[in-house]
Amino acid sequence: MDTLIITLLSGICYGFVLFLVATGLSLVLGLMGIVNLAHGALFMAGAYTGTYVAKATHSLFLGILVGGSLAAAVGFLMERGFLRFFYKQQLMQILVTLGFVHIITNIHQWIYGGWPQSGFIPSYLQGAIPIGDLGFPYHRLSVIVVGAAACVILWLLQEKTKIGAIVRAGMNDAEITTGLGINLTPINVGTFCLGAFLAGFAGVVGAPVLGGFNLGSGQEMFFVAIGVCIVGGVGSIQGALVGALLIGLAVNFAGTYAQSIAIFVMYMLMILVLLFKPAGLITR
Amino acid sequence: MKKFRALLSITCLIAALIGFTMPASAAEPIKLGAIFGLTGLMAPIAEESVQGLKLAFEQFLPKEIGGRPIEVIYEDSSSKPDLAVQKAKKLVERDKVCMIFGPVHGGHVMATTGYLDQMKVPTLTLGTNTGALIMHRKWTWVTGGANPQCSYPVGVFAYENARFKTCTVLATDREVGHEFIENFAAAFEGLGGKVIQQQWFPPGTTQFAPYVAQIQKADFLATWIGDADGIAGFPTLRQMGIKMPIIQVNHAGALLSPKAVKQIGDSVVGIMTAGNYVSTLATPGNKEFVQAYQKKYGAPPGTFAGQGMSAAQVAMAALKRTGGDTTPEKLREALMQPTDTVMGHIEFTKDRGGINPIHIVQIEPDFSYKVLKSIVTRADIVGEGKEAKLKISVVR
Numbered sequence: 001m002d003t004l005i006i007t008l009l010s011g012i013c014y015g016f017v018l019f020l021v022a023t024g025l026s027l028v029l030g031l032m033g034i035v036n037l038a039h040g041a042l043f044m045a046g047a048y049t050g051t052y053v054a055k056a057t058h059s060l061f062l063g064i065l066v067g068g069s070l071a072a073a074v075g076f077l078m079e080r081g082f083l084r085f086f087y088k089q090q091l092m093q094i095l096v097t098l099g100f101v102h103i104i105t106n107i108h109q110w111i112y113g114g115w116p117q118s119g120f121i122p123s124y125l126q127g128a129i130p131i132g133d134l135g136f137p138y139h140r141l142s143v144i145v146v147g148a149a150a151c152v153i154l155w156l157l158q159e160k161t162k163i164g165a166i167v168r169a170g171m172n173d174a175e176i177t178t179g180l181g182i183n184l185t186p187i188n189v190g191t192f193c194l195g196a197f198l199a200g201f202a203g204v205v206g207a208p209v210l211g212g213f214n215l216g217s218g219q220e221m222f223f224v225a226i227g228v229c230i231v232g233g234v235g236s237i238q239g240a241l242v243g244a245l246l247i248g249l250a251v252n253f254a255g256t257y258a259q260s261i262a263i264f265v266m267y268m269l270m271i272l273v274l275l276f277k278p279a280g281l282i283t284r
Numbered sequence: 285m286k287k288f289r290a291l292l293s294i295t296c297l298i299a300a301l302i303g304f305t306m307p308a309s310a311a312e313p314i315k316l317g318a319i320f321g322l323t324g325l326m327a328p329i330a331e332e333s334v335q336g337l338k339l340a341f342e343q344f345l346p347k348e349i350g351g352r353p354i355e356v357i358y359e360d361s362s363s364k365p366d367l368a369v370q371k372a373k374k375l376v377e378r379d380k381v382c383m384i385f386g387p388v389h390g391g392h393v394m395a396t397t398g399y400l401d402q403m404k405v406p407t408l409t410l411g412t413n414t415g416a417l418i419m420h421r422k423w424t425w426v427t428g429g430a431n432p433q434c435s436y437p438v439g440v441f442a443y444e445n446a447r448f449k450t451c452t453v454l455a456t457d458r459e460v461g462h463e464f465i466e467n468f469a470a471a472f473e474g475l476g477g478k479v480i481q482q483q484w485f486p487p488g489t490t491q492f493a494p495y496v497a498q499i500q501k502a503d504f505l506a507t508w509i510g511d512a513d514g515i516a517g518f519p520t521l522r523q524m525g526i527k528m529p530i531i532q533v534n535h536a537g538a539l540l541s542p543k544a545v546k547q548i549g550d551s552v553v554g555i556m557t558a559g560n561y562v563s564t565l566a567t568p569g570n571k572e573f574v575q576a577y578q579k580k581y582g583a584p585p586g587t588f589a590g591q592g593m594s595a596a597q598v599a600m601a602a603l604k605r606t607g608g609d610t611t612p613e614k615l616r617e618a619l620m621q622p623t624d625t626v627m628g629h630i631e632f633t634k635d636r637g638g639i640n641p642i643h644i645v646q647i648e649p650d651f652s653y654k655v656l657k658s659i660v661t662r663a664d665i666v667g668e669g670k671e672a673k674l675k676i677s678v679v680r
Contacts, residue, residue, distance in 0.1 A: 003497045006524075010493035106323070114328030115544035118519055118551065128525055134497060135525040208523075210490040211516020212548065216325055220488060255485070255494030263457075263486035 002132030007256040008249070013140045015248025016147025017209050020202035021221050022228035023154060023240040024195020030171045030235020031191050034083060034093050038100035039199055040222025042071040046200020047119075047213040048108050054120035054204065063120055064204045071200025072193045074104070079192040084185075105215055116214040119207025139208055146205055150198070155237045167191060171235050227266050231273045233280020242281050313355040314603060314610060317375035318385040319396060324363025328544065329388050329537050329588050333410050334358060335581055336592025337385060343576050344569070344593070345600045350608025354600075361387060365395035372396045376403050382610035383602075385595050386410060388588070393417060397424045404612040406619055408599055410591035411560045412534070415463065415674045418637040418663060423612075425619055427595050427630060428560040429638040430663040431460060432467035435508075435533040436676040437642045437659035438558050439471025442531060445657055448503035450478050454495055454517070455508040457484035464508045467676060468533040472506075479506075485517075492520035504529040510536045522551040532557040541586030545651045553651070558644045561590030561627045562653040565643065570626040584652075594625035628658070637663045639679060 025039045050067020054060050078100055086092040121139045128135025158164040169177040170184050178184055202221075207213050224247065232243020247266050254265040261268070273281060318337060320330035341356055348354060357379050361368035368387050375381045376399075384400060384407045387393055393413055400407045401423045409417065411428035418430050428434075442448045451472060455461045461484070469479050481500045485492070487510070495517075499505065505528050509517040521530065532555055538544040540559045545552050563574045563584035573593055577585040585593070602618035603610075622631040631639040639662040645653040660679040665672055 003494075006497040007494050010491060014491055109323070109327060113543065113547075114325075114331065115538055115541060115547050116516075117547045118549040121523075128523065130525075133501075133525075135523075137523040139523075208519065211492060211519050214325075215327075220490075251491050252494050255489075255491055256497065259484065259495075262489075 002134065003256060005131055006134065006136055007252050009136050009140070009144070011249035011252035012245065013143050013147075013209055013248070014252060015245035016144055016151075017202055017206035017244075018224055018228050018248055019147055019241050019244035020150060020198050020206065022225040022232075022244055023237060024198040025222075025225045026229045026232070026234050026236070026240045027167070027191050028195045029229065031167055032188050033088060033090075034192075035090060035097070036078075036083075036192075036195075037094060037097040037222065038078065038104065039195070039225060040218035040220070041101045041104040042074060042196045042199040042218075043203045043206075043221045044108065044213065044215070044218030045074060045104055045203070046071040047203030047207050047217065048112050048117070050200060050204035051117065051120045051207055051213075052112070054122075058122070060120060060122045060125075060204070064201055067204040068197040068201040071203070072197035074100075075193045075196025076189065078196075079189055083192075084188075101218070105218065109215055114215055116212050117207075118212045119210070120204070121208050137208075143205055143209055150201075151237065151241055158237050163187070163190075224266065227270050229280070230270050231281060233282040236282055239280055239282035246281075311352070313353045314349060314608060315379055315381040316354065316356045316383050316385070316599060317372075317379065317381035318356060318358045319361050319368050319371045319375070319392075320358070320386045320388065321363030321368075321392065322358075322360040326361075326363040326387075326389055326392075328541070330360075330363075330386075332541060332586045332588035333386065333388060333592040335577070336585060336589030337596050339573070339577055339580060339589075340593040340596035344573065345596060346604075349600070349603050352608050354603075357381060361392060363389075363392075365392045368392045368396045369399055372399050372405075376400070376405055381405070382612075382615065383408065383599055385592070385599070388413075393424070397421045400424070406612065406615050408595045408619075410588060410595050412638075414460065415663060418633075418635045418674065419665060419672060421636075423616070425598070425632060425636045425638070427598055427638045427640070428591060428627070429640060429642075429661065430674055430676075431463045431534065432674060432676050433637075433661045433663050434558050434560075434642050435464040435468035436471045437657075437661055437678065438506075438531060438533045438644060439468045439473075439477070440475065440659060440678060441558075441644045441657050442468075442504065442506070443472050443475040443477045446504070446529070448477065448529075450480050450502040451504055451506050452480055452500050452502040453482040453506045454499065455482070455484055455506075456487055456489075456510040458487050458510060461508045461510055464534045465506070468506060471676075490516050492517045493524060496520055496524045496526060499526060502528065504531055506530075507532045508534060508536065518548065518555065519551040530555045535559040535587060537588070539647070540645075540653070541588070542584045542651060543586065545647055552647050553649050554647065556644060556646045556656065558642050559587045560640065560642065561585075561587045561594065562643055562645050562655065563590070564645075564653050564655060565590075565626070565628070567626050567628050568624050573626050590626050594627040594630065597625040598623045598630060633662055633664055635663075635665055 046067035050063040053066040054063025125139035128137045228243035233239035254262040359371035407424045412434045415430035417424045535557045539557045601623040605618035606614045628641040641658040644657045663674045666675045
């Protein structure tokens, strides 16, 4: 029973980290049709700089703010400086964003070196709730709370505000939306930057859940985030949440009860969804 | 004027004659090559290795042998085995190097040494490396010995010195992980200990909680959490309240790098691990090497830096023995002789496997290393053909 509880909580916790990473990717793909291969690199950029700031100042809040803002700023530069010239040109988008992956990774190697780094856990989140002989760390519980709160805020933003309505309209038909006199450019820029901010934010809060990070973490998280988009469906908060939680739980339960399939359980899930519901479990 | 012209002509004639009669190789540099993944995922390991090598050639080793200057050419494989082979070809065919250092990673080493074997270019790997190099290569010197030579003494230490009787295992499900754990377990169980559980997680795992939740009670936890991202396991083990002693049966890179352990943080304090070199060793010349390294790079040398220095010492000792003669057969003979290095006294078996100390250390709260025990082992090929395998034995 203790093992089951720890596995369940770990799965949910990992799921919320994946949710924070994948939401931005999903929204950008849904609204702007951009496959941002550098989304994982933005996660890594947030993790490195945000964690560095958090460790230096002993403030998780400041780390999140700096990590998220840095990722958002890089996202702004990417969108305004490059990607806006390549809307609907997916090959060019792939080349440009792949270029950013290399640039961002090499800059981080140059600044921070190549060794793995640990995440930051503030003193008030040290310790664990006892479960049997082991414990479930408080900071992991806090990630569940933060992830759930972010989910609710994003859902409210998407479903209950005018901006959210414009985003949804833009996803359904960009031409008609602009034909109604709505300027989609600031919405596109805002969505791209919000997605980047969430990736950087996830880098700081998720680093301790992932046991730390290194120069390869961005790539790894990008592939898992793509998995979340495939399973959950593209362009909605609900889809990202369902996909992220399913993958988070599957990976953790496989680690506990079926270690021999742990390495490919996420891909099994993706294959099943692609076979029976190719657009993802939650469609707009 | 006529006198001056005559004098000039005679001078030119003498100069030409001297030039003609001197051996062509007299002023030619002795070229050594080094291939490391200076960019990509192997970069941190490569960076330390190259720092150790560079410092060795800049400050500690002779600048020339037999009147020939020493030149080291460094190449970046970008952590890609195919590129490592291309770089090896460049070093051998264009630069005409007589010896090569590196690469570090098992996959890269097997890829490059296949070619280097054909070309009869002596290659010195840094630290322990795959046992396949001893079994299947003829021109590779494994200066730190085969991988099993690192984990086997850990089993001996755990049973005889730490007096542990039972053990549970958590390790990366990779060939090298199995190589380390099998040999650790062989030593530990051979002496009377018992491995009560083995858990293997996929490479690249970030979710360790399910594995930690299933760890059974034992005297200690033996790990081989490999790869750069695999280091994620230690924070999770500590956060979830695993209190039993932990022995990482081989350092897997990061645990013996002072820079890396500081970055990983408190979760690695108290962990015991094993490797060829730590900066606190009392070996000949190590104190001076550590001081020079600290001055130049701002931190004590990690295991790869020490291995770089040691490999350079082995190579230069061999070149001294040949008097600067770089013919492969002469170098082979010279490389087989023992050398004192900062890693300790290195000898080689007839199959070029290093016989040298493995140091079992504990990470202190200030992230320095306390040497608990040093054990010398050797790896010998027993059996023939498909039955051939490495037998590890403790020398002292």
